[in-house]
Amino acid sequence: MSRAGTNVFLLLALALAGCGLDPDRVSELVSTRDMLLGVTALDDGVAAAIDVRVGSPIGTVELTGGDALFVTVGGTRRPMIEGQNNGAPIYSVELDTLPGDFLLDLERQNDRDVHGVVVEVPPPFTVAAEGLTQDLPLSLAWAPDPEGGKVVISVQGDCIDTLTRSLDEDTGTLVITQAELRPPPAGPPLAPCALEVSASRTITTRDALFSTNPGGNVTTSAEQRRTIAVVWTP
Amino acid sequence: MRRRFIGGAAGVLTLACILTGSAPARAGDPSHVALWRMEVHGAYLQGDQRVGAGTLVPYNGWGLWARVGISEFPWKWLGYDVLGQIGLVGTPQSNFDVVTEAAVAFAPARWKGSVDGSIVLGAGGGIGFERPVWLGRGGTGYPLLLARLTLKPKNSIRFFTSFRFTPITPDDGWVRSYDLEITGGYKWWYLGLRGRIDDVTQGDPERLYRTYWLGPTAGLVLR
Structure with a gap:
């Protein structure tokens, strides 16, 4: 069989072997x-x-x-x-x-x-933040709800790498030290830095x-x- | 009562005489209805298969079989038709395929003229792997109805078309197969086209899953 013939045969075999039909996704x-x-x-x-x-x-x-x-x-x-x-x-x-x-x-x-x-x-909730001045840590507080789902706290900003905490138990509070936000040797920022703190509850x-x-x-x-x-x- | 019994027995005897005729059909007779053949058949298939409880998913593949068929009439009007096939079906559930079918055949019409011919009808059954292959690889038995029209415009030229219907009814749905073959041959050889439709009605919600098969067939008439 010539090369062209062999190619045609192989293509035909591949086609017949089932090239897979795209289903109509409805x-x-x-x-x-x-x-x-x-x-x-x-x-x-x-x-x-x-x-x-x-x-x-x-x-x-x-x-x-x-x-x-x-x-x-x-x-x-x-x-x-x-x-x-x-x-x-x-x-x-x-x-x-x-x-x-x-x-x-x-x-x-x-x-x-x-x-x-x-x-x-x-259930809907609110979160409050304190600290993060001088050498005070970031203190977060919200109304705890042990049945309210999994709680995840996330802090992000230009001066830090994003930090995420997934809580095993919803106690309604979380304290994050400055060293956790900017580990040594970086240390605290030299100028005020805007951060965004996000608290989520998911079921x-x-x-x-x-x-x-x-x-x-x-x-x-x-x-x-x-x-x-x-x-x-x- | 006795008269009715005698009348019934005479009727059965008459029917038997009609079916069996006075002598076997002679080989070489232009309208002879016997057909012994062996062939290879390849087909492309495309259709919809059921996935899960009742989701319709398209699929395709191919099949390749060797087939041997014997249709013989020991009596003028009454005979038998036997078909065996073995092959491969290339789909995601690709597997070995084997089928055996047998039927009692009846030749209600045979004629001579400018074009000789005959019509054969039959009823019987078969066993084999489930078809289409996505139903599973269990064995199944099924009833069979068949019909065949043979035309011989010349002694060396033969056309025949056959139709086989297998209405299978497994536990979980209704499966039907329609098989149509059209061939033309010269002397001992023949070429043709064979198509099949496998219909499966099942699932939740119940819907039709249809597979089309089409491909060439080539064979040798042995008798």
Whole structure:
């Protein structure tokens, strides 16, 4: 067989061996029992947003054929609006605040509906900062809530490397020394330095949508985040 | 009562005589319905498979088989049709494939003229690995219906087309296979095209997962 013939044969064999067909990523082709609903909610103290991604064995899918997502926040039911994130469809609702737990519904025209998925939201809180003058450490305080989710404190600014503390126990306080912010030999800054302190509480859950196997899954991550400005005055 | 029994027995005997005829069809008879053949068949497949509880995912692949078929009529109108095939199916679940089918065949029409021909109908069953392959690699049995039209415009030229329908019903859904073959041959050789549709209705929600197969076939008529 000539070289050209061999090449044609190999190309044909590769094509026949299954070059992989790109699936049409729409919800109509996906069973609700195969879906993975990924819910993220964030209230940063200024505004709030809820985002939902609909995952499946063929990737993140677009809701089609009359399928739709709804959230009920504070007793008000709202349809989620389709958008794009990194080229994948995402469904969102913009809110002023996340006052507490909310409900998620997935309504489908030709498949099982999912109603009343409870997304647990940490309670709103405020954070206060003191110190960071002369040789005083940075003292942070907030209302503790042991059931309120995982607490993470983050401090960032031009004069420091970003520092992040994940708390094993929510005691409502955290003290960060100046040496932790700028370890020796750098030491404290020579001039006042603006820092941003962020405190977040996050509740994550993972549950099955149905008791069947497979039964689909819903993962939720709801975060209350508060950010305050602090000036490190040496 | 006795008269009815005698009448029934006479009816059965008459039907048996019609089916078996007076003598075997002679080999070489232009309208002879027997067909012994061996062939190779390759096909490209493309369709939708079920993933998970009921998600429809496209897939493709190929298949390559060696097939031996014997259709013989010991009696004028009544005979049998046996098919065996062994091969490979190239998909993500790629595997060895083997099928055996057998049917009682009936030749309701055979004629001579400017174009000789015959029609064969049959009913039987088969065993083999589950098809399409994404259903799993368990063995399965199924009923079979078949039909074949043979045309011989000249003694050395033969066209035949056959259709096989296998309505399989496993526990978790309804599987149907439609297999159509169209061939033309000169003397002992023939070339053709064979296509198949495998329909599977199952899942949650229940939906149709269809696979199309199409490819050439080449073979040798032994009788």
